[in-house]
Amino acid sequence: MSAEQPPRREVVTGVPRATRRPPGHAPARFEISEQTTLGTTYVRSLMRSQLRAALGALGALVLLVGTLPLLFALPAVLGGSPDSPAPFVWAALGFGVYPVMWLTARRYVRRAERNERDFTRLVEGR
Secondary structure, three states: OOOOOOOOOOOOOOOOHHHOOOOOOOHHHHHHHOOOHHHHHHHHHHHHHHHHHHHHHHHHHHHHHHOHHHHHHHHHHOOOOOOOOHHHHHHHHHHHHHHHHHHHHHHHHHHHHHHHHHHHHHHHOO
16 A cells, blocks of 8 residues: 655646736727627617716706796786786796706716716726
8 A cells, every 4th residue: 555645736837817918908998899799788888878867867957947837827826917027037047947957967967977987997997
């Protein structure tokens, strides 16, 4: 009977896998530039997120602008003079509608920029 020998150790030499890729190469960037199915999926995902942001902003503006006729009819319903609702209209536009439109536009731009920043991070592999 033979004495048991310890298991043989093997040393693997070579370039680590992480450094085999060319510098600056990211899998997502390759997929997009080669227009593979996965690359198309990445781009469609960005387009869908941008479309969601745009439709959300558009929906908010449609609700805001769609209620303006009701808001402008309010002074006549409350017994005010229908001949001179101009001060109320200007006040409603200046202090109610335009700030909300500005905030909606600002929120949309921030969301669109965040979507693009996230997509860039994905593509660059950061």
